[in-house]
Amino acid sequence: MNEDLNRPAGRYFEELPVGTVIRHRITRTVTESDNILFTTLTMNPQPLHLDFDFASKTEFGQPLFNSMMTLALMVGISVHELSLGTLVANLGLTDVTFPKPVFHGDTLRVESEIIEARESKSRAGQGLVTAEHRTYNQRGELVAQCKRTMLFHKRPDIDI
Template identity: 50%
Template sequence: MTGKYYNELSVGMKIKHTNGRTVTEMDNVMFSMLTMNTQPLHSNEDFASKTQFGQRIVNGIFTLGLVTGLTVPELTEGTIVANLGYERVVHPNPLFHGETVYAESEVLEMRESKSKPNVGIVRLKHWGKKSDGTIVVEFERTVMFLKNMESEK
């Protein structure tokens, strides 16, 4: 699969990404430890069982990264120059081990680059949802896309 070029996008376009990913306990623990996040909500079942969640929750930054990754094949694979920023990140519901996440995207804004004629700047909104539709993360991302295949040269 390949991503979309700037010229293939339009404001209001929505993409329901095909791939989903089931999150494992190992994903959560490894990511949390690799990033030095010692929050017991991610690593201590005894502690987490006494919280409002009743069990460990998946690290929110892992969830953000996973959803970004799930958008790549149908949106940005081979067609972007850079991610310029992430904004308005919210985690309205927890994600637990064994749950599967899917991604959806919408094009919010587009503009041509003032300094680089071969690229355009796109603001996207992404949602990470469990299989039952519950949103576990939503965020906006600004991306610099190549305008078309010829822009790569």
């Protein structure tokens, strides 16, 4: 039996030293349907997302993609190569910014840089890691970023 099949896809605390940069392989083209569904599901009546006539008269000339979904995608895209099966909990998001707008049809890619890591003082076998996630559109423009603090499992003593 292949031992790697039992290993989580995410990285353990020890595999996330400060300075590690992960350029996530998954990309995502965002659509009008994504925007309308997410915006209405979250009860956000902002016409910049839902009213094409209203949005056409703004400086953007078209609807903006909901920034909260951009944030959710930024974190979600990172999960497979960062924390899938190795995360204990998300502890917080800070310094969330959206320096450029996202529009229907943009393709987003994400990279994560580990900026802090330390063993937990109160939880044996776990460690705290802070990553800076950065999201770029298809033109290489930074469209979103945040710092995310997570609690990770340390590598088990047994071979995985």
